[in-house]
Amino acid sequence: MFKGEIMLDIKYLRENFAAAGKALATRSGSVDLSSFKQLDQQRRDLLSEVEALKAEKNIVSALIGKTKDKSQVQGEIARMKEVSQQIKGLDDQLRSVEEQLSELLMGIPNIPHQLSPVGLSEEDNVEIRSWGEKPSLDFTAKAHWDLGEELGILDFERASKLSGARFALYLGAGARLERALINFMLDLHTEQHGYTETLPPFLVNRASMTGTGQLPKFESDLFHTEEVDLFLIPTAEVPVTNIHRDEILSEKELPLCYTAYTPCFRKEAGSHGRDTRGLIRQHQFNKVELVKFVRPEDSDAELESLLQNAETVLQLLKLPYRVVDLCTGDIGFSAARTFDIEVWLPGQEAYREISSCSNFRDFQARRAAIRFRRDGAKKPELVHTINGSGLAVGRTFLAILENYQQADGSVLIPEVLKPYMGGLDKIEK
């Protein structure tokens, strides 16, 4: 039953138990499926037992209803009273078994895509292409936090006074540049790439977080509001994907493509000591997200085109990057396949992630009950969902600072952003 929710893929797991376990084993972290078979069998046994009793109850109750003289059916009434108690008991057992089963299933990550390279960690990711020339500077490249503070467009000290570590205060041309990037990205994706702009809530409920896979497993990564049971979104993926939760779409409206600018909030629990300086890892950052709902047979191609839409942003900004195919050990919980785009940062002499584009196949669609009906078909099918950053705005901002820095400490404005900067072509002291 699992009221309201779509049955998790119990049938698939039942029929492909060994294969699923094997595929999941290539992921990082262990998945314990040992209790599945027993719970599944218990559930089915209870279900058939309780349904038989309910069928009997329905028939006898109808008979009692039709009988005018209730004294003739006192025996039936007494018996049904007992049957009702039995049903109540069995329903309680069933609910408990289903809760355990649901908890187990909700904790199982997505099965990796067949095309994802098998590997244990980041080390085994596969670079599939790179674009652009790394700038050859005839001076020592500065890190963006030094550049930003010297130019007076970033103030980390005051941000920490306001909120604490891992927050940033943008000032003047810096604030303007962040806003310019948001507008530039949204305009590009809506006007050139065919996405519909959305501006969703930044706080969502448990059902939404569960639909996309953040809950129940990753609650500790999320900011939560105390008085009402809501969470600050860690990515626009959550509200935007959940737009169509519990809906049946029609085949002709697919693919549905949305873009959204939102701030994102992450606790970054467990990353103490990493990227403590600068904009790389913040509790709050801006991101423009791309989200697609597609037919299953289109999802591989649609991921590729979404990836290109994200790459286009970097190409227009003339920022060098590479694309990495994540291996099975490095893919996130909900994703089946993920391409990361990593931008070149001269200040760190390293590529750093600036976008993550994933095909979730039917994983989120199942949890969030997002389906579509093919033309002429009777039964609805699960859609595939795809999303990716297009791009992380804060990281784009810092990539511009580091790649466009000049010997005198000033920073040039990329050509395509000038109209968004009121014609400004350089940030200087």
Place this chain on the structure above:
RNA sequence: GGAGGAGUGGCCGAGUGGCUUAAGGCGGCGGUCUUGAAAACCGUUGUACGCAAGUACCGUGGGUUCAAAUCCUACCUCCUCCGCCA
């Protein structure tokens, strides 16, 4: 925050304890008629689990009853009025 009202199928809407496996209408689909179309008429039209019989679902969760869309209860959402507020 205070006082009222309401949540029923894709949509509108009837239903205040048992011939409701939810009336009727609209929309959708199929058909009859037509040179074709419209109109009219006839039929059909939710989701999940299950091989099936069947079971569940009338905002959500509990409860009362042999029997709940219908009664009780808590919560959620929306509407109206008052207060406060960007």
